[in-house]
Amino acid sequence: MTRVHQALSGVGPYDAVSNQAQAWRELLGRWGMAGEVYADAIDPRTADGVRPLGELDPDPGDLVVIRYSAYAPRLRPLLALEQRKLLVYHNVTPPRYFWNHHPGVAVACALGRDQLPRYVRAVDVAAADSRFNASELALAGAVAPRVVPILFETERLRRLGPEPEGDGPLVLVVGRLVPNKRHDLAIAAFAAYQRELAPDARLVVVGEPLSPSYRLLVERLARESGARSVSVLGGVAQPVLNSLYARADVLLSTSEHEGFCVPLLEAFHFGLPVVARPAGAMPEVGADAVLWSDDDHPGMPAELLDLAVRDGELREELARRGRRRLEDFSYDRTAERIRGAVDAALA
Amino acid sequence: MTSPEEAIGQARERAGARRAEAGAQSDESGGLEASITAERPSLELLGEWSVIEVDSADIYSTRRGGAPVTAFKHLLLRLLGQYHRQVEARQTRFNIALLAHVRDLEARVAFLERQAEPSENEAGPAAGD
Numbered sequence: 001m002t003r004v005h006q007a008l009s010g011v012g013p014y015d016a017v018s019n020q021a022q023a024w025r026e027l028l029g030r031w032g033m034a035g036e037v038y039a040d041a042i043d044p045r046t047a048d049g050v051r052p053l054g055e056l057d058p059d060p061g062d063l064v065v066i067r068y069s070a071y072a073p074r075l076r077p078l079l080a081l082e083q084r085k086l087l088v089y090h091n092v093t094p095p096r097y098f099w100n101h102h103p104g105v106a107v108a109c110a111l112g113r114d115q116l117p118r119y120v121r122a123v124d125v126a127a128a129d130s131r132f133n134a135s136e137l138a139l140a141g142a143v144a145p146r147v148v149p150i151l152f153e154t155e156r157l158r159r160l161g162p163e164p165e166g167d168g169p170l171v172l173v174v175g176r177l178v179p180n181k182r183h184d185l186a187i188a189a190f191a192a193y194q195r196e197l198a199p200d201a202r203l204v205v206v207g208e209p210l211s212p213s214y215r216l217l218v219e220r221l222a223r224e225s226g227a228r229s230v231s232v233l234g235g236v237a238q239p240v241l242n243s244l245y246a247r248a249d250v251l252l253s254t255s256e257h258e259g260f261c262v263p264l265l266e267a268f269h270f271g272l273p274v275v276a277r278p279a280g281a282m283p284e285v286g287a288d289a290v291l292w293s294d295d296d297h298p299g300m301p302a303e304l305l306d307l308a309v310r311d312g313e314l315r316e317e318l319a320r321r322g323r324r325r326l327e328d329f330s331y332d333r334t335a336e337r338i339r340g341a342v343d344a345a346l347a
Numbered sequence: 348m349t350s351p352e353e354a355i356g357q358a359r360e361r362a363g364a365r366r367a368e369a370g371a372q373s374d375e376s377g378g379l380e381a382s383i384t385a386e387r388p389s390l391e392l393l394g395e396w397s398v399i400e401v402d403s404a405d406i407y408s409t410r411r412g413g414a415p416v417t418a419f420k421h422l423l424l425r426l427l428g429q430y431h432r433q434v435e436a437r438q439t440r441f442n443i444a445l446l447a448h449v450r451d452l453e454a455r456v457a458f459l460e461r462q463a464e465p466s467e468n469e470a471g472p473a474a475g476d
Contacts, residue, residue: 043409044409044410044411045409045410045411094386096383096384096385096386097383099384099388099396100382100383100384101382102405103396179379179382179383182378182379183379184378184379184380185378187378188378196365211404211405212404212405212407213402213404213405216404221378221379288351288352289351290351291351291354291355291358292355293355293358295359295362297362297366299361299362299363299365299366300358300359300362301358302362303357303358303359303361303362303365304354304355304358306358307349307354307357307358308354311349311354313349314349314350314351314354317350317351318351321351
């Protein structure tokens with residue numbers, strides 16, 4: 001029996017790549033192909049069901065899926081395996097965002113982007129989770145890379161945590177606290193919105209920080225912006241995030257570099273309007289269901305936040321379009337794409 | 348009903364009007380823009396990076412109830428402080444010396460390029476080029 005094993009450089013909580021590995025494993029299990037998930041670095045908070053990379057010992061007929069999202073020297077020996085290999089590229093952030101904030105991560109990003117062609121050459125099939133990422137794969141030498149979107153399973157979005165407290169329009173920002181997400185722009189947009197249009201508005205920022213000092217930097221930016229009622233929560237458990245999605249009035253993303261952006265789909269699931277910057281893969285995921293702000297000045301996203309909060313009919317239309325986007329990214333549709341990539345890699 | 352496309356147009360217009368009202372004050376930038384580097388960092392930035400300084404706030408544990416682990420790591424840092432200061436100082440010495448050489452080379456290249464320019468003009472295009 002063929003098993004499909006997945007290898008990652010690292011797993012961590014609140015991480016889209018780690019979640020994908022688990023979602024694929026479940027799906028592969030239904031097809032009778034369940035393998036294990038292996039990772040080089042395993043965050044103690046996510047040890048369940050993930051085995052150390054050194055234990056990976058596939059049978060000759062097995063398939064090895066290499067999820068590539070960072071420099072991973074310990075993944076490199078996998079390229080020499082005789083087994084069939086499928087590369088899934090989740091994007092590696094350009095290092096320029098990190099040199100000043102976390103040189104170690106910047107080095108990993110620089111080397112990760114640099115070594116991508118080696119992985120492309122060594123695998124049987126190369127895939128990416130968005131057209132944006134597939135274009136980077138093509139630049140790295142992949143011929144006709146496949147696009148296999150994020151497998152969006154909604155089961156984890158069902159359980160709600162405690163109801164968030166407070167009144168006033170709730171603006172939600174979801175995404176790791178890292179420089180390419182440009183939380184500074186989100187804070188500036190919110191500050192303008194609160195100052196000019198909605199004095200009782202609140203901002204909640206959710207996301208695992210790059211480092212404790214980077215979190216302090218984001219908190220300092222919030223204080224200096226003059227905005228009130230800003231909460232930087234860090235990473236939160238899924239039910240807590242679900243409650244925030246359910247209670248929020250609008251999701252705001254000012255990210256500058258995105259390989260996919262799962263929070264867009266999560267917001268659509270909760271019928272939440274989205275104001276975002278058309279960066280990276282976001283336009284192909286959000287398409288016409290997002291209020292796109294193409295101006296870096298905080299004024300435009302602030303006005304869009306106001307419209308998204310106040311205009312009921314606009315909210316309904318955005319929710320309707322969001323549901324249509326969810327059909328395009330439905331579990332079954334993506335499962336078919338995954339099956340196609342797996343079969344092609346095994347052929 | 349306001350369609351999303353109309354909403355985007357309206358927001359752009361209103362933001363533009365508000366910006367015009369506020370004048371230059373509204374154009375102030377800040378945030379993280381300055382901290383995001385170009386693909387190739389400038390010599391000035393390399394100068395800043397050449398001095399090795401590690402922020403001990405970023406030495407921590409992600410484990411649940413990891414405060415004692417964090418405290419232990421900080422204790423180890425303090426105990427090994429003499430060693431780390433030597434490592435940092437030696438690496439910084441090397442970086443600064445190397446950077447000084449790079450600056451000298453850049454200055455020399457610039458000087459030679461300036462010198463080469465007029466003589467090329469005088470000579471005209473070389474035959475067979």
